[in-house]
Amino acid sequence: MSGVTAEELNLLIEQTYKVEKEFNELKSSYAHLQDTVEEVVEFLPNAIWILDEDGDVFLQNSQAKSLSELLELLESKNNDYEVKFNSSSYLIKSSSYKDKIMLSATDITEQKRKENLATMGQMAAHLSHEIRNPIGSISLLSSTLKKRVIPENVSIVEEIQKSVSRIERIIKATLMFSKGVDANMTQFEWNELQEELSSDIGYYSYSKDITFIFPQQQFTLYADKGLLEMLFSNFLTNAIDAIELDDNEDGVVEIIYETDDKYHIFYIYDSGIMIENTKELFEAFRSTKVKGNGLGLVLSRQIAEAHGGSVELLSGDKKGFEIKLSI
Numbered sequence: 001m002s003g004v005t006a007e008e009l010n011l012l013i014e015q016t017y018k019v020e021k022e023f024n025e026l027k028s029s030y031a032h033l034q035d036t037v038e039e040v041v042e043f044l045p046n047a048i049w050i051l052d053e054d055g056d057v058f059l060q061n062s063q064a065k066s067l068s069e070l071l072e073l074l075e076s077k078n079n080d081y082e083v084k085f086n087s088s089s090y091l092i093k094s095s096s097y098k099d100k101i102m103l104s105a106t107d108i109t110e111q112k113r114k115e116n117l118a119t120m121g122q123m124a125a126h127l128s129h130e131i132r133n134p135i136g137s138i139s140l141l142s143s144t145l146k147k148r149v150i151p152e153n154v155s156i157v158e159e160i161q162k163s164v165s166r167i168e169r170i171i172k173a174t175l176m177f178s179k180g181v182d183a184n185m186t187q188f189e190w191n192e193l194q195e196e197l198s199s200d201i202g203y204y205s206y207s208k209d210i211t212f213i214f215p216q217q218q219f220t221l222y223a224d225k226g227l228l229e230m231l232f233s234n235f236l237t238n239a240i241d242a243i244e245l246d247d248n249e250d251g252v253v254e255i256i257y258e259t260d261d262k263y264h265i266f267y268i269y270d271s272g273i274m275i276e277n278t279k280e281l282f283e284a285f286r287s288t289k290v291k292g293n294g295l296g297l298v299l300s301r302q303i304a305e306a307h308g309g310s311v312e313l314l315s316g317d318k319k320g321f322e323i324k325l326s327i
Helices: 006-043 062-066 109-148 151-179 190-202 225-244 296-306
Strands: 047-051 057-060 081-085 088-097 100-107 186-189 209-213 220-223 250-259 263-270 310-313 320-326
Touching: 047 062, 088 109, 109 151, 151 225, 186 190, 190 220, 190 225, 209 225, 220 225, 225 250, 225 263, 225 296, 225 320, 296 310, 296 320
Parallel strands: 209 250
Antiparallel strands: 047 057, 047 100, 081 088, 088 100, 186 220, 250 263, 263 320, 310 320
């Protein structure tokens, strides 16, 4: 050090401090960048894993942590692929950079369900179109046959007509589901709709002694009468089916009417069996009963919404539904 002057020593010290300062700034910037990357990865809506060259997790977000068992099923592939895990579907993407591999898993369960639902709807609509013409012929021929058969056989023809009527309702519901609900509003009295509902009940097959209690008030509705007939018929036939499955030999179906400044409000109750799986009530093609096609309550809710209202399952000891229609 004897050959180093004081000036050179001061310069060396200054350079050392400068290098240390730059190193600390660089270290701080790197730490900030790492925090930013972790925040971005955490913010992403899918599960993200970044693996090192040994396959160990270098970085992951909280969604990835919750799906740690899924990681064991994943592979790094050139093409995207799907994986089923714990009743859910995931779209897997992978990419690599230098010695790191990134894997992402996006939950596409709801998307797949909607795609399947759309496919089922299209198939059902096609089948309904195909069935419509022969059913129309059977309906016409049964009406003619009823006039010609001997009295002892009239009841047999009536059972045929009830079965045909049920198929026609299913076809109508399926086609409406595929096309969407479009309400054509007119003004009519409740008792007009009640007469149609009583006729529908007469065409529905059931074996027990069921009492139907309708609202006694007289009031005017501004709505699509055909759609409301379908809505209330769905609830009445569901109630009949629930009573048929009950241990009692008789039953009651009751519709109660109230109103406020905004809505016509109907409460529909029945004495039949309780609904077992309420989660599937308003899901298309998922029926909670043996005879159902899974569209009745879905369409009923859509019809109510087309009238500015709603359909809700009531909670409590008394089983029933609340239907609101905008005044």
